[in-house]
Amino acid sequence: MRPTGKLHLGHLLGALKNWVALQESYQCIFSVADWHALMGEYENSKDLKAYGIDMVIDWIACGINPEKAIIYLQSDVVEHLELQMFLSCLTPLGWLERNPTYKEQLREITTRDLQTYAFLGYPVLQAADILLYKADAVPIGEDQLPHLELCREIARRFNSIYKKEVFNDCKSILTETPRLLGLDNRKMSKSYGNTINLSDSEAEVDKKVVSMITDPKRLRKTDPGHPEECNVYSYYQTFAPQEVSEVHEWCSKALKGCVDCKKNLSVHINKDLAPIREKRVELEKDKDSIQDILKDGANKARLIAQKTMQEVREAVY
Numbered sequence: 001m002r003p004t005g006k007l008h009l010g011h012l013l014g015a016l017k018n019w020v021a022l023q024e025s026y027q028c029i030f031s032v033a034d035w036h037a038l039m040g041e042y043e044n045s046k047d048l049k050a051y052g053i054d055m056v057i058d059w060i061a062c063g064i065n066p067e068k069a070i071i072y073l074q075s076d077v078v079e080h081l082e083l084q085m086f087l088s089c090l091t092p093l094g095w096l097e098r099n100p101t102y103k104e105q106l107r108e109i110t111t112r113d114l115q116t117y118a119f120l121g122y123p124v125l126q127a128a129d130i131l132l133y134k135a136d137a138v139p140i141g142e143d144q145l146p147h148l149e150l151c152r153e154i155a156r157r158f159n160s161i162y163k164k165e166v167f168n169d170c171k172s173i174l175t176e177t178p179r180l181l182g183l184d185n186r187k188m189s190k191s192y193g194n195t196i197n198l199s200d201s202e203a204e205v206d207k208k209v210v211s212m213i214t215d216p217k218r219l220r221k222t223d224p225g226h227p228e229e230c231n232v233y234s235y236y237q238t239f240a241p242q243e244v245s246e247v248h249e250w251c252s253k254a255l256k257g258c259v260d261c262k263k264n265l266s267v268h269i270n271k272d273l274a275p276i277r278e279k280r281v282e283l284e285k286d287k288d289s290i291q292d293i294l295k296d297g298a299n300k301a302r303l304i305a306q307k308t309m310q311e312v313r314e315a316v317y
């Protein structure tokens, strides 16, 4: 995960809950991908270190356990760059230029200049991130499948050119995640300013939920609403599934107004966030221990990475 700012509900539901479950059945390796972040934020790089620490605080507060999983900072394990170099040599340019996410990001992100050598090659670094640990599986969303396929292609090409099965075929663990839009009905994203952050206070959550866009056809409290067209209703499906039918009734029969409906939703979101918030406060007080966790994680990750790099060098030379 790239450290590019505060984590929000989208991260919690889209990745972290799944990671917490996976660490019970897999040896998980979670990387703070600060070099990936640098590729997009090279002009605003000063905050990346602090974002990384903050992100690990969020991870642990959400239940990632450094006793069970390896948590480390990508830039603490230089072998990522060495492997990226070997893989770059054999990755055809056309594979990178065809990457749909690359094209989409060049089109959509207009505030930063991403027409760079590194950004075109970010899937190669991503492949190195996975192959360095000979990962059996990567938990991803459907939109990431082309990247994983590219990683597999690169691994096969390496094995085929050097006639050695250094890398295995890595599987995807597809994560079904509830669709959670931002406060303004667009994709939840820091760059849209429409997020509910894991570090938000109760009052901030209340304020943000009250600002959520609702059913545009329900202009007055006495107008019956259309819950299926309301983002607040879809949040109920995630944060209070036991109340969904009740909300449907009070909305469609105009028994309650949107302000009350939102206040009630806030209570549920705050209830879910309370233990995370509590743990966060505790972790914030001792950032040195987060540094220790990252140092320990990097030592463990490096041991695996160095072994792989030895095999890579032996295959190439």
Ligand code: SF4
Pocket: 214, 215, 218, 225, 226, 227, 230, 231, 232, 233, 247, 250, 251, 252, 256, 257, 258, 259, 261, 262
């Ligand atoms: S009552 Fe609730 S579900 Fe219905 S439109 Fe208002 S906020 Fe949305």
